[in-house]
Amino acid sequence: MGVIKRQLYVAIIVLSIFLVFTFSFNSYVWSSLKTDSKLQNENLSGYGFRKLLEDDKSPVDRPLIPGSEKRLPQCIIVGARKCGTRALLEFLSLHPQIKVADMEMHFFDDDENYTRGLAWYQNRMPYALPGQITIEKTPRYFIAEKVPQRIQAMNSSVKLIVILRNPSTRVVSDYAQVYANKIAKNKTVSRFEDVVIDPRTSKVNTQYKAVRISLYYYHLSRWYLYFRRHQIHIVDGDNLITHPLEEIREVEKFLGLSHGISEDRLYFNETRGFYCMKFQQGEHCLGATKGRKHPDIDPDVLQKLHEFFRPHNKKLFDVIQRQFDWN
Numbered sequence: 001m002g003v004i005k006r007q008l009y010v011a012i013i014v015l016s017i018f019l020v021f022t023f024s025f026n027s028y029v030w031s032s033l034k035t036d037s038k039l040q041n042e043n044l045s046g047y048g049f050r051k052l053l054e055d056d057k058s059p060v061d062r063p064l065i066p067g068s069e070k071r072l073p074q075c076i077i078v079g080a081r082k083c084g085t086r087a088l089l090e091f092l093s094l095h096p097q098i099k100v101a102d103m104e105m106h107f108f109d110d111d112e113n114y115t116r117g118l119a120w121y122q123n124r125m126p127y128a129l130p131g132q133i134t135i136e137k138t139p140r141y142f143i144a145e146k147v148p149q150r151i152q153a154m155n156s157s158v159k160l161i162v163i164l165r166n167p168s169t170r171v172v173s174d175y176a177q178v179y180a181n182k183i184a185k186n187k188t189v190s191r192f193e194d195v196v197i198d199p200r201t202s203k204v205n206t207q208y209k210a211v212r213i214s215l216y217y218y219h220l221s222r223w224y225l226y227f228r229r230h231q232i233h234i235v236d237g238d239n240l241i242t243h244p245l246e247e248i249r250e251v252e253k254f255l256g257l258s259h260g261i262s263e264d265r266l267y268f269n270e271t272r273g274f275y276c277m278k279f280q281q282g283e284h285c286l287g288a289t290k291g292r293k294h295p296d297i298d299p300d301v302l303q304k305l306h307e308f309f310r311p312h313n314k315k316l317f318d319v320i321q322r323q324f325d326w327n
């Protein structure tokens with residue numbers, strides 16, 4: 001009788017272990033399948049895109065799906081500020097082989113973040129499947145002294161994207177952004193003409209930060225100290241506004257990807273005056289802080305700005321062996 005009882009106990013234990021294992025395995029497979037189809041939808045639907053933006057505002061870690069992992073970016077959009085970095089990042093997020101970090105990371109330019117280490121940075125990246133390229137953008141990287149060296153220390157063969165637009169227009173755009181922020185905080189604001197021209201000399205105020213950021217040659221030279229030419233792709237920010245697909249095709253080529261964003265994913269939105277994106281369930285334009293109306297500027301001041309930038313632009317064109325129509 002004792003032997004039968006013992007055998008019964010053993011059988012019950014073995015059966016329980018079997019049931020627990022089967023149940024856990026099934027729920028794992030089921031949740032993986034659900035997450036997998038969610039991931040595919042993310043690149044296909046408006047819901048997925050908005051979800052991506054929501055995740056950005058309250059970063060919730062998504063469950064790990066088999067084969068996907070958070071990787072350090074293989075490509076970084078390093079700037080320049082107000083040149084179309086957000087538009088490019090969002091357009092690229094439509095590509096099935098690209099995963100973008102929606103938030104600006106400020107890892108390499110912020111000492112406090114940098115000391116948190118690469119594992120911290122990596123953990124803030126989106127999950128990506130093998131073969132997908134992870135991209136982040138932080139426009140301040142372009143002008144921050146320590147950044148090129150730090151990025152090189154992370155990965156000396158990383159791919160970098162720099163977007164440049166007419167430097168004078170960039171100054172106006174920069175001013176418009178700061179102006180809007182100040183107005184929102186009830187702060188006093190100065191006229192563009194008063195900040196961009198030094199009243200003592202009547203020349204362009206080279207201490208004005210927005211002017212300094214537009215000295216592209218100066219900043220880009222630092223990047224060329226750490227990276228080879230073929231690692232840095234320059235996007236024409238003015239053309240990105242009017243012919244985004246042309247610039248996207250060049251970026252796809254630079255990243256070694258085939259065309260993954262069809263023409264019908266972008267359309268010109270008459271109300272916004274900019275290209276927006278189409279999804280199965282809707283459309284998405286960039287937020288109101290992109291594409292602000294620029295103030296009317298005194299033409300003489302604009303002319304002074306153009307003339308100021310001309311020699312700097314020439315140096316830039318010599319270095320990048322490419323011309324832009326910025327006059």
Ligand SMILES: Nc1ncnc2c1ncn2[C@@H]1O[C@H](COP(=O)(O)OS(=O)(=O)O)[C@@H](OP(=O)(O)O)[C@H]1O
Binds near residue numbers: 241
């Ligand atoms: N499709 C589309 N929609 C809206 N805006 C577009 C688009 N493509 C390019 N741009 C231009 O992007 C400019 C803002 O640049 P950034 O995104 O780099 O700005 S920021 O540095 O991140 O604040 C922004 O500059 P402003 O027009 O001066 O606001 C736009 O001209």
